[in-house]
Amino acid sequence: xxxxxxxLLRDFKLRSTPNRQEILHxxxxxxxxxxxxxxxxxxxxxxxxxxVYRTLKTFLxxxxxxxxxxxxxxxxxxxCKEACTTAGHHHDHVHFKCVQCGxxxxxxxxxxxxxxxxxxxATEANLLIQGVCERCSD
Ligand SMILES: [Zn+2]
Ligand SMILES: [Zn+2]
Ligand SMILES: [Zn+2]
Numbered sequence: 001x002x003x004x005x006x007x008l009l010r011d012f013k014l015r016s017t018p019n020r021q022e023i024l025h026x027x028x029x030x031x032x033x034x035x036x037x038x039x040x041x042x043x044x045x046x047x048x049x050x051x052v053y054r055t056l057k058t059f060l061x062x063x064x065x066x067x068x069x070x071x072x073x074x075x076x077x078x079x080c081k082e083a084c085t086t087a088g089h090h091h092d093h094v095h096f097k098c099v100q101c102g103x104x105x106x107x108x109x110x111x112x113x114x115x116x117x118x119x120x121x122a123t124e125a126n127l128l129i130q131g132v133c134e135r136c137s138d
Contacts, residue, residue, distance in 0.1 A: 002021075002025045002028060004025075004028050005020075005021045005024040005025045005028060006021065008024060008028075008064065009021065009024065012062045012063070012064050013062075014058065014062060014064075019047060019051055019055055020055055020058070020059075022043055022045075022047075023039060023043065023047075023052065023055050023056070023059075024059070024064070026039060026042055026043065027065065027077075027078070027079045028079070031105070032078070032103040032104055032105050033068040033070070033076035033077060033078040033095070033103070033104040033105065033106070034076055034077055034078070035070070035074060035075065035076045035077075036049075036052060036053070036056070036075070038076075039052050039056075040052055056077060059077075060077070061086060062085075062086055063080055063084030063085045063086060063087075063088070063089060064079065064080060064084070065077045065078060065079055065080060066078060066080050066084065066089050066091070068095050068104055068106070068128075069095070069126045069128060070095075070097060070104050070128065071097055071128065071130065076104055078095075078104075078105075078106050081106070092110055092111040092125050093106055093107055093108065093109060093110060093111065094107045094109045094110070094111055094127045094128075094129055095107065095126070095127065095128045095129070096128075096129050096130075096131065096133065097128055097129070097130045097131075098130075098131070098132060098133035098135075098136055099130055099131065099132065100132055100133070100136040101133060101135070101136050103133065104128075105133065107129075111125045111126075111127045112127075
């Protein structure tokens with residue numbers, strides 16, 4: 001499996017197992033967010049749901065991937081590009097869902113600061129914009 005996934009696992013102090021390598025490799029290969037189902041479908045040697053679930057949970061906890069709230073309440077995951085750690089994730093970027101190809105991407109655009117009513121305190125912000133992506137609009 002890829003050298004990149006090996007190195008990432010090492011950087012994030014995760015034991016390198018074939019399953020972890022394979023799932024991470026898939027994230028590196030695709031540059032868009034993946035759902036649980038996408039991962040199960042794309043990985044050939046049928047990983048069971050529990051293994052995929054556990055691996056994603058580990059990656060999330062370590063700051064390797066983050067949750068992407070897709071439309072219709074479905075959940076996807078994408079690699080973190082910034083310095084996220086076990087202590088927490090540090091990004092508030094916009095996600096963009098293409099209505100043509102169905103891919104959801106992390107955009108290098110910050111979620112605008114929203115003024116909340118008195119007494120409300122935000123801990124997390126998710127912004128999903130839908131439309132046509134760069135590739136589909138060509
Ligand atoms: Zn992150
Ligand atoms: Zn598209
Ligand atoms: Zn993202």
